[in-house]
Amino acid sequence: MNSRRSFLQNTLLGGLAAGTADFWAKALPAFEKPDKNAFPVVIATWAPNLKANAAAWEILSKGGYALDAVEAGVHVPEADPRDTSVGYGGFPDRDGHVTLDACIMDERGMAGSVSFLEHIMHPISVARRVMEKTPHVMLVGEGALQFALSEGFKKENLLTDVARKALEEWKVTSKYKPIINVERHDTIGMVAIDMQQRIAGACTTSGAAFKMHGRVGDSPIIGAGMFVDNEVGGAASTGLGEMVLRTLGSFLVVEEMRRGVHPQKAAEIAVKRIVRKYPKQSEEAQVGFIAMDKRGRHGGYAIHPGFSFVVYQREENKVYESAGFLAK
Ligand code: GLY
Numbered sequence: 001m002n003s004r005r006s007f008l009q010n011t012l013l014g015g016l017a018a019g020t021a022d023f024w025a026k027a028l029p030a031f032e033k034p035d036k037n038a039f040p041v042v043i044a045t046w047a048p049n050l051k052a053n054a055a056a057w058e059i060l061s062k063g064g065y066a067l068d069a070v071e072a073g074v075h076v077p078e079a080d081p082r083d084t085s086v087g088y089g090g091f092p093d094r095d096g097h098v099t100l101d102a103c104i105m106d107e108r109g110m111a112g113s114v115s116f117l118e119h120i121m122h123p124i125s126v127a128r129r130v131m132e133k134t135p136h137v138m139l140v141g142e143g144a145l146q147f148a149l150s151e152g153f154k155k156e157n158l159l160t161d162v163a164r165k166a167l168e169e170w171k172v173t174s175k176y177k178p179i180i181n182v183e184r185h186d187t188i189g190m191v192a193i194d195m196q197q198r199i200a201g202a203c204t205t206s207g208a209a210f211k212m213h214g215r216v217g218d219s220p221i222i223g224a225g226m227f228v229d230n231e232v233g234g235a236a237s238t239g240l241g242e243m244v245l246r247t248l249g250s251f252l253v254v255e256e257m258r259r260g261v262h263p264q265k266a267a268e269i270a271v272k273r274i275v276r277k278y279p280k281q282s283e284e285a286q287v288g289f290i291a292m293d294k295r296g297r298h299g300g301y302a303i304h305p306g307f308s309f310v311v312y313q314r315e316e317n318k319v320y321e322s323a324g325f326l327a328k
Contacts, residue, residue: 090206189236
């Protein structure tokens with residue numbers, strides 16, 4: 001290599017290397033040494049999910065793996081017939097089908113997802129198998145069901161009498177208007193950090209009640225319903241998925257935290273982005289985000305008041321009431 005060319009190349013590479021180091025030093029103040037007592041920690045959407053948090057804590061507090069914790073945590077609402085927005089007992093689509101969406105991510109940035117899946121009580125576990133046992137990230141519908149059955153999952157009827165009746169009542173007017181803060185629960189999103197500071201996330205839902213057959217929301221879409229980056233933290237969403245899908249909300253929250261923004265502020269930025277872009281729809285629909293960074297700091301925010309989230313940390317499982325951007 002002639003000396004001028006090698007000088008230019010070395011200078012460029014040197015500049016880039018120095019610039020890169022400088023960039024990371026400035027951009028990532030959140031990577032100061034974390035407080036060891038902050039771990040383990042788990043955060044989830046909605047107050048009734050204290051029980052889901054407790055199931056995750058059971059694993060985390062014994063030194064268990066964050067991925068196992070989020071899977072076990074979201075199993076709680078998935079199996080609860082009283083929770084009409086997740087798993088068994090979830091309200092069906094307008095044709096009477098309970099169709100489920102779920103996704104999961106681990107500390108390596110690996111991801112698995114299922115969507116438009118029927119008859120399987122724990123879609124989150126099928127999503128985990130997609131991640132661990134296939135070369136793919138996402139399986140949908142009949143293919144996802146076939147995969148689940150081949151993995152030994154049981155085919156079940158997930159439509160409860162309560163949900164069937166609710167559909168019959170809905171058919172009287174057939175007015176599609178997702179309710180804000182449905183009985184103070186909705187999709188569960190969960191992010192956990194274990195004692196080894198591995199971060200994992202999970203998200204699972206039966207989607208919007210009485211949706212069109214075939215509709216898929218934000219929850220199974222990596223970066224929309226949930227996103228985790230072990231270098232930064234994780235985020236998850238709840239509420240009307242269409243608005244989160246259009247803004248890739250959970251990814252946005254994590255990217256804001258990557259720039260050093262506190263999780264609370266990062267969740268606020270994602271909510272404000274939605275309201276700014278869709279002001280009319282925002283008046284009538286709810287979206288909420290939870291966020292947690294690598295240091296175990298956390299936050300939550302929503303378009304409207306009424307959203308809550310739960311955090312289990314330092315032996316305490318606590319409900320937080322989120323503020324709403326459009327509070328009257
Ligand atoms: N956030 C759940 C859904 O819209 O499907």
